[in-house]
Amino acid sequence: MTRAGPEAGAVPAPRFTHTATNDLGHETKMSAALETDGFIASSVRTDAPPAIVLDKVNKWFGALHVLRDVDLQVALGERVVVCGPSGSGKSTMIRCINRLETHQEGRILVDGIELSDDLRALDAIRREVGMVFQSFNLFPHLTVLENCTLAPIWVRKMPKKHAEELAMEYLTRVKIPEQAKKYPGQLSGGQQQRVAIARALCMKPKIMLFDEPTSALDPEMIKEVLDTMVMLAAEGMTMICVTHEMGFARQVADRVVFMDRGEIVESGTPEAVFNDPKTERLQLFLSQILRGH
Amino acid sequence: MSDITLNVASANPEATPRSAPITVVGPVAWMRENLFSGWLSTAVTLVLAYVVIRSVVGFVDWAFINAIWWVPVDARGVAQTQACRALEGSGACWAVVTEKHRFMLFGTYPYEQHWRPAIVCLLFIGLYIVSALKRFWNWRLIPIWAVTLTAIGVLMWGGVFGLPYVPQERWGGLPITLILATFGLAFAFPLSILVALGRRSNLPAIKVLCVVYVELIRGVPLISLLFMASVMFPLFLPEGMNIDKLLRAQIAIILFAGAYLAEVVRAGLQSLDKGQYEAADAMGLSYWQKTGFIILPQALRMVIPPLVNTFIGFFKDTSLVLIIGIFDLLTAGKTAIVEPAWQGFGVEVYVFVGLIYLVFCFAMSKYSQGLEAELNRHRRR
Ligand SMILES: Nc1ncnc2c1ncn2[C@@H]1O[C@H](COP(=O)(O)OP(=O)(O)O)[C@@H](O)[C@H]1O
Ligand SMILES: [Mg+2]
Numbered sequence: 001m002t003r004a005g006p007e008a009g010a011v012p013a014p015r016f017t018h019t020a021t022n023d024l025g026h027e028t029k030m031s032a033a034l035e036t037d038g039f040i041a042s043s044v045r046t047d048a049p050p051a052i053v054l055d056k057v058n059k060w061f062g063a064l065h066v067l068r069d070v071d072l073q074v075a076l077g078e079r080v081v082v083c084g085p086s087g088s089g090k091s092t093m094i095r096c097i098n099r100l101e102t103h104q105e106g107r108i109l110v111d112g113i114e115l116s117d118d119l120r121a122l123d124a125i126r127r128e129v130g131m132v133f134q135s136f137n138l139f140p141h142l143t144v145l146e147n148c149t150l151a152p153i154w155v156r157k158m159p160k161k162h163a164e165e166l167a168m169e170y171l172t173r174v175k176i177p178e179q180a181k182k183y184p185g186q187l188s189g190g191q192q193q194r195v196a197i198a199r200a201l202c203m204k205p206k207i208m209l210f211d212e213p214t215s216a217l218d219p220e221m222i223k224e225v226l227d228t229m230v231m232l233a234a235e236g237m238t239m240i241c242v243t244h245e246m247g248f249a250r251q252v253a254d255r256v257v258f259m260d261r262g263e264i265v266e267s268g269t270p271e272a273v274f275n276d277p278k279t280e281r282l283q284l285f286l287s288q289i290l291r292g293h
Numbered sequence: 294m295s296d297i298t299l300n301v302a303s304a305n306p307e308a309t310p311r312s313a314p315i316t317v318v319g320p321v322a323w324m325r326e327n328l329f330s331g332w333l334s335t336a337v338t339l340v341l342a343y344v345v346i347r348s349v350v351g352f353v354d355w356a357f358i359n360a361i362w363w364v365p366v367d368a369r370g371v372a373q374t375q376a377c378r379a380l381e382g383s384g385a386c387w388a389v390v391t392e393k394h395r396f397m398l399f400g401t402y403p404y405e406q407h408w409r410p411a412i413v414c415l416l417f418i419g420l421y422i423v424s425a426l427k428r429f430w431n432w433r434l435i436p437i438w439a440v441t442l443t444a445i446g447v448l449m450w451g452g453v454f455g456l457p458y459v460p461q462e463r464w465g466g467l468p469i470t471l472i473l474a475t476f477g478l479a480f481a482f483p484l485s486i487l488v489a490l491g492r493r494s495n496l497p498a499i500k501v502l503c504v505v506y507v508e509l510i511r512g513v514p515l516i517s518l519l520f521m522a523s524v525m526f527p528l529f530l531p532e533g534m535n536i537d538k539l540l541r542a543q544i545a546i547i548l549f550a551g552a553y554l555a556e557v558v559r560a561g562l563q564s565l566d567k568g569q570y571e572a573a574d575a576m577g578l579s580y581w582q583k584t585g586f587i588i589l590p591q592a593l594r595m596v597i598p599p600l601v602n603t604f605i606g607f608f609k610d611t612s613l614v615l616i617i618g619i620f621d622l623l624t625a626g627k628t629a630i631v632e633p634a635w636q637g638f639g640v641e642v643y644v645f646v647g648l649i650y651l652v653f654c655f656a657m658s659k660y661s662q663g664l665e666a667e668l669n670r671h672r673r674r
Contacts, residue, residue: 100571105453126577137572141591141671150586151576183671 040252043077043236049112051238052097060090066092067103068262073292074240076206079233081249081270082242084259084271085285090242093259097240098129111206114251127155130200134212136192138184144171144195145180148202156203162272163202171197174228190221190269194228201232208232210241244275244289303349359384363391372634389638390645393629397646400620400628401464406457408453410450410468416441416448416473425660427667438479445472461539463619467649468480473611473621477546484547485554490584492559503555508565515613518545523617542614544663550607561592601661605654621647 052074059067066089074080082090095101096108099115099122108115110125139147148167152158158166171177174194176187184192193213200208210229214222226248233239233252243249247254248271256273258266260281266273277283328338359380365373377386390397399410421443423429429437449468452458491503510518522545523538530536565588573583593600615624626646630639 098575100574110504123577123579126575131572131575133568133572134567136566137566137568139572139587141594151578154586155577155584185628185671200576224548 011180013068026244028112040230040234042254044254046075048076050109051078051111052240052280053107053109054093054097055107055109056102057093057096058109059089059096059101059105066262067096067246070262070265072257072265072267074103074207074238076239077236079237079239080221080241080255080257081253082240082257082259082290083244083246083249085288086267089258089262091211091257094131094240094242097207097209098126098131100131106289110152123155127203128206129209130203130205130207131209132193132200132211134188136184136196136213136216138192138196138199140184143181143183143186144176147184148199151199153200167198167202170201171195173201173231174198175224188199188221190224193217193221193225197228197232198223207238207240210243212242212244214243214245239268246270246289250274258285260285299643302358338532344632354387361385362385362387364388364557366392374638385644386638387641387642389630389635389641393635393642394645396466396629397468397622397642399468402465402468403457403459403463403673406451406459409451409459410464410466413445413448413468416445417468417475420475420603422602422657425664449594461537464539466625467622469521469614470608470611470622472539473546473597473614474608476543477550477607477611480547481550481554481607484551485558486589488551488555489558489562507552510548511556512581515545515549515610516616518549519613519617521545538617539619542617542619546607546611546614550603553603553607554600555604556592557596558592560599561594562588564595565592594665597665598663599665599666605657607655608654609650622649641658 015282018080025030052072057067057070058065069090072080072093078194082094084090096103096115096182097110104113111128113121113125115122115125116163139150139181140145142150142200148170149160149163152166156163162226168177168180173179174197176191176194176198179187179191179195186197193216197213213229214225215223221246226245229239229248230243230252239252241248241253253270255267256270257264258273258281265279266277266282268288273282274286277286329335329550361377361380361384364386365378367373372388372392374388377388395404395407398414399407402410420438423437424434447453447456449464450459450461469608483551488503488506491499492507494500494503519542522541526536526541568590569587570583573587595615612621612623614621615627618624620628626642630636630642
């Protein structure tokens with residue numbers, strides 16, 4: 001990885017104008033925010049109930065204690081970046097939020113609904129939470145368009161034609177409408193990840209989870225994916241994003257959470273966390289990250 | 294890359310890319326390269342060529358040049374096979390096929406009603422062709438199968454529409470083979486998918502049931518399963534209740550093929566990346582939606598070659614029903630030469646029967662190759 005670094009805060013924000021996207025259900029936070037030196041104004045809604053609550057969450061893999069008393073509240077419209085060394089439990093934490101992993105102690109509430117063995121609650125939550133994976137996980141036997149319309153048609157029960165229009169709209173927004181009829185294997189990594197983002201957005205989620213979305217990409221493709229995520233952030237999407245792209249974190253994050261060995265060690269604004277680390281563990285981590293770039 | 298090459302390239306942007314070195318082509322060059330590249334290779338080529346040519350010439354002599362296609366039949370309907378016997382094996386006596394083909398194809402089915410099993414065979418072939426066309430891969434296939442199979446049942450049994458009733462004991466030949474194979478695979482394949490999914494289930498009861506089924510059935514030869522179906526199974530049934538022998542053999546074949554196919558399908562399921570399951574889960578697809586749209590389409594495509602291998606194996610294994618006295622194609626062929634006049638002409642009969650099996654199996658094999666290429670289009674770049 002070559003970019004990111006403190007000076008990389010100037011990721012050029014995409015200049016997009018809202019045309020026919022108003023009916024897509026997202027708050028329209030506009031380019032005014034994007035103009036401000038690449039930083040995006042906060043869209044945190046403190047008046048609404050929190051979108052995600054993790055309350056003393058514990059999880060073990062066998063004897064391995066991977067999440068230790070994790071407490072985290074994410075407000076509606078808040079953008080949280082999670083960082084930390086490999087194996088610290090970042091993926092496990094966000095995968096608990098849509099129950100790809102089950103936690104063993106504590107409570108997790110998403111959009112006011114508690115995660116439990118109740119399958120109906122789980123379905124409701126998964127409809128509202130989109131996820132983007134490090135390895136894209138597109139469906140290789142379906143075209144890009146079919147990837148995007150499958151869940152809206154079968155989970156949201158959207159008419160096929162409507163779902164296709166919506167998919168084309170999101171594919172246009174991630175700037176690859178011309179690839180709609182191709183299969184994922186025919187696209188570059190950056191394009192595939194943008195399709196994965198569009199696919200998640202087609203479900204009109206309230207919350208988006210990103211698990212190292214750029215870690216599997218060649219350096220020249222990282223920017224196109226980050227730009228897409230910046231665009232999403234500018235629209236006020238509630239996001240939790242595991243990433244080590246510090247430029248991205250500085251630009252969009254309301255809060256940065258540092259995890260180590262299953263615990264949330266520090267949390268605060270990007271400036272506070274990156275410029276003024278309190279713990280030795282974070283200092284060590286930051287020095288390693290910076291050396292790596 | 295040195296600066297010099299860079300400069301040359303930039304100085305001459307129109308430069309044509311260098312073409313690949315020319316390779317020698319043409320049949321003569323190919324032969325020199327592959328067949329006569331040294332004295333040993335030349336010797337092997339010559340010896341093999343001699344063996345192949347002798348065999349082909351011998352076969353053509355036997356099968357065509359010296360062959361006898363017809364023999365006279367005397368007033369009592371007994372074939373006069375002296376001419377065939379006089380050949381003493383130097384030529385084929387295809388007269389046995391000419392004379393007995395209807396018995397081989399339709400067994401002991403009443404002679405004047407043979408048009409019925411003949412139509413049944415054509416219906417089966419039509420059904421295979423329609424099912425093989427991608428255009429029909431939708432809900433329409435279900436009524437097509439239902440109607441065709443009903444028509445097949447009506448034709449075989451009769452007893453309605455003025456068709457005389459023909460009990461199942463008199464059915465025989467190719468229709469029996471096609472019935473056993475078609476119903477066998479049509480039921481075993483879905484069964485195998487359920488069992489393969491069950492083996493990966495989170496529910497312990499289902500998982501154990503599926504494992505026990507596969508291991509039990511795979512541990513027993515098909516022949517013994519057929520024996521059990523024909524001899525032991527009726528002992529367990531209450532007095533007076535009798536399940537048709539063909540049906541019992543059919544069930545044994547379904548259970549057996551199901552266990553084998555289940556393992557093939559399971560291999561396909563295992564080859565899928567965990568991320569595919571997670572992506573489907575994260576989108577909120579239900580278990581059956583995920584399985585039907587994401588998992589099975591990919592898993593089955595992956596295992597088309599071993600699946601078809603198993604299909605072909607079972608198509609031929611239906612011939613094992615001869616040991617419990619069901620009159621399939623092979624049994625009918627064997628029975629055709631029991632008649633004294635035709636004794637000793639087994640080779641011709643088995644070549645004929647073998648050719649019929651070959652046509653079906655080769656068609657399956659060719660079709661699967663096409664299907665594989667077609668369905669894996671998305672892997673091409
Ligand atoms: N399915 C699993 N089974 C057992 N251990 C796991 C599993 N997934 C992750 N782990 C372990 O849990 C720890 C946290 O993993 P993870 O959440 O993936 O970390 P991160 O995403 O921060 O790199 C690691 O030690 C990892 O080896
Ligand atoms: Mg991870």
